[in-house]
Amino acid sequence: MAENAGVSDTSDGSFITPNYRRYALGLLTAVYTVNYVDRQILSILLEPIKIELSLSDTQLGLLFTTFGIFYATLGLPIAMLADRTNRRNVITAAMTIFSGMTVACGFVTSFWQLMLARILVGVGEAGSSPPSHSMIADMYEPKSRATALATFSLGVNLGIFAGFIIGGYVVQWYDWRTAFFVVGLPGLVLAVLVRITLREPPRGHSEGRVEDSDKEVAPTIFDVLRFLLAQPSFRHIAAGATLVSFVGYGAVAWLPAFLIRSHGMEVGDIGLALALIIGISGGLGTYGAGLLADRLGQGDVRWYMWVVAIAGFAAFPFGFSVYLVDNLAIALALFVVPAAAGSLYLGPSLAMTQGLAPLKMRAAASALLLFILNIIGLGLGPQAVGIVSDLLEPTYGVESLRYALLVMTPFGLWGAVHFYLAARTLGADLERAQLAPAA
Template identity: 35%
Template sequence: MNQVHRPPAPTVNWRTHLSLLLLALVYVFSYIDRNVIAILIEPIKREFGASDTAMGLLTGLAFGVLYAVMGIPLGRLADQGFNRRNMVAMACGLWSLATMACGMASQFWQLMIARMTVAIGEAGGMAPSMSMVSDLYPKERRSIAISLFMMGPHIGMILAMALGGWIAQQYGWRATFLFFGIPGLVLATLLWLIVKEPRRGGFDAAPATAAQSSQAAQPLLAQLRGLLGIRAFLLVCLACGLGGIAGYGYGIWGPSFLMRSHNLPLAQAGLLFGLASGLGAASGAIFGGWYCDRLTRRDPRWQLRLPMIGAVLGLPMGFAFLLWPAGNWQLGSLAIPHAMIFAVGFGFFNAWWPPLCYAATSHMMAPNQRALGAAMLNLFLTLFGAGLGPLISGALSDLFVGRFGPGSLRYALLLTLCLLGLTALLLGRAIQSYTHRLDALKAS
């Protein structure tokens, strides 16, 4: 019997970590450029005379639909051999220019078009990056590597809210978009010049089988049907979609909630929400990734058990943040609402499920399916989460205003947060199917 010759496995070295760092920094600025609009909702509303529903459309669906739909063919392109490093660098350059264009819009429709262009650019960043990170590290270190990569949203939250709020208050909302667009152009250049394309599946125990290779060569719709036919993957996608509605609605409207219900000025609302949510989530992501890698060495079911627990524990923290009565600690001239302690707790626990679900997806896919699998999970997370989360929360706020007045946003966010309970339920249902999928991949 002829033995299949494989090149020696790659090693993890300083260049591996540098590549992860640059990819993570690109993701930081993708999240800033995507979400800095959250701290700018109130001044944009005043300038263009927009409703909460219109702002929910601008911050959510206008971005989420294009981001999710474009990510699928671009993810397939990454799986079919296109240089992923080049894809991410070009995408980063495009969304950075589009972010700067947001700051130059003089009409609401121009801002909408620029926002949609940001979505098109960012669609080419996430799935190829996730595929690269999965090929940079072996399986036993992949959860912590992906968790470190996915600290991007949490660091981005701090910078977007805290620094973005200060820039907007000092120089106007347009300057905020211009300021945050420039670093992405620098990062795109550094990524192109420094990072090398990792070998696909280099750390995997066996090369892709003939059956897996033929699946990757199928038409796109056939591939997507095949992926959604993996029961565990479908349940994880649905869980992330529902959790995304809750998480994105909370993240986009959180600063406005503090301004309306706790009477904080724009810069202070951005600073406190960004620091509390970002620091809580960053520490939660690191802890979740590290602890998951430890637990899954003994039992792979913890890859989905831990994010399920995080969703369950995050829910009461989010409720407490929204319902806690007004009252402040005074730190010099800075008034800190007592409710902010629960924003830290929500960020910590809610940060467990997104990176661990992406890591679970990488485990469920063959090496030449990972970018498309990540793009498919991204479709659910962004189409439902980024697309519908802010829109649903804004529309509910407008609906409730006759009954609750300025407190309408509080009850809109409470209602959307309840979806985290369904996220936990679906992840629990996926555990058994997940282990069956891992066994099937080992046997193939």
Template identity: 40%
Template structure:
């Protein structure tokens, strides 16, 4: 293969992951906008912190986790591009519907609908990226895709706060939701499906969607792969506090420092954007380089980052000035975000190509069930429970005790690091990559 052909394939793969990143950004804009709108929603609908936690996490997680595996089963057999495009359309429409609700339960069910749509966006994207990049570049590619988390969350906070401040929270949902529809069209019209398993030494049947195994067969395979469960548990515990922070930090800045919605949007939006982007990129870059010599680095890098994040975030919670709190939270966010690229790359390494969408959905099931379903609600519950003792500082202590999730995550990742070095990985060391052109105007 000529050098120019390889370079063309690399540029095409990067362009493909850029389109998926844009979709992921809108995924998290729609997912996290509710955090900065929590205070006006609470006032308008007369909710308490437990209800906010249910609506912000449990409602989303219920249908996200229950529909992700069936959708992933379909993605291992049909066009992943089409599934992603349809999913973007659904979550965008349900986000817009959140702006029309009149009660807690109407908002709860609208958020469930957002979860239904987003269930088809992430796992198929993971599998798609694994077929765009060879093993030695997957952690960096997954990290690039994972930038959708901090960028989308920050934009949700920025625009949600700005629109709510100038119009109202209902308009914020409607405008942000409808803005995602052109992205669905972009994915459908420009992204081309790459060959499955094109960089792997998997059997030839792995390249045939019709030969894809059932959910039970994949689950049986995963049962024999303890590193998968430890990676998933570590990511889930990390997400429990990370999602909890994403949802509750706007309220923390408002209650602790008396900031208005505009200032809250600026403070926490920049924490997510600066800390999240730097942490995810650094984690992916370091993970790729260390994993060349030691596969366990896919778990060791996240463990070190989270261990350092614990004291940093604890100090940020009790900083005397909002600027010092902002600096500490930004650094803590950077350390706590380093796991995204290495962990998702590690998941793709330990299963063959025809199992990746289902394996990713099982991973996301665990991550979101614990992360979104438990983390946001637990912090809200503890805040209400400790209000009598700590009064206005109840949310601070709730988040402080929530750092136990990071401790559990560190333990799980350290155990996974030992096992990963002994797992069989699916890669192709000798075959030359064929260029893929992810952009195509043809119908898929």
């Protein structure tokens, strides 16, 4: 069948059996895992790259900033394309680009070459998540959507787990260039599997709201912005996610360097420790939050946001204390709690964003949320830590990074407040979205 204008492979969605849904969700989660491995591998490699290429902390932070800017800004136009055309093909092309450019990172010989390669990784990754969110929403009905999107979001934790394990040991046994090759090549194989086995679901299938794609006019980016930003709950979700990701991206990017400088850990040991903490406790938090929100949300939809807010308030004192203790074992033990809470906002936030958007705005709605949180969280979080660390270095020396990370932590508490505020208007905003035209 034709694959333009959003035409599905099977218009009635009869192929979406329970087994197929599980397979598709698993495959998209694998895509997101590879996406996150390629994104986060740089964190564990910062120190050897800094030494070989003679870079400052500000330059290292700039690698994350430039990645974040292109990743965030290109997500919106690519999502608009995904709302009009075959989402599987968009994901396939995106995977090919970001995996290929990750491999290219292993060949660079200067800061500028590395920055260009990382920018192109960001360009590719911009096209992966929004179409995936939209496809999952079309396969899973609202009452199980947060769990499905939380499962998809496990790619964050699995990706960090794999990135730290692979990166930590490969750089210890070989070098940082080999680490880029090892994590980049599997994505090219997975892109072929996506193209061959994943099928395009009818839009709105999970809610019985399938529209005639040929007759409906696709919304413009201004339509999407106008509709979503008019909803108080979306504004608070976006603000909360942005602040939490600002802290999270900064911490994950710089924790390996912090553990090397302040606690004298070896790179391989850091990779194993952070992989276990973020991968296991973070994964349990991410999946558990989606499952809990779906269960409690059946009685009161506000629980989708309350779950996230409560976790943020509870995790703050633990996250703050990580940078105050000198004992390595205690610091790692304290980090378990913020690691569990760090990405648990994803499932409920993405599910509610999909619910707050009309059918043909769903990929764009996810892209808008990702744009807001990534332009600040990913684009500025690691960079802010690097700049503050350089500014504090004359006073605190090697411990400057410890205090740079410490001063960023309270932004997560501010984010929890926004999730609490989002709950107040969530029910009314969801009802308004259900009454909106499909396009």
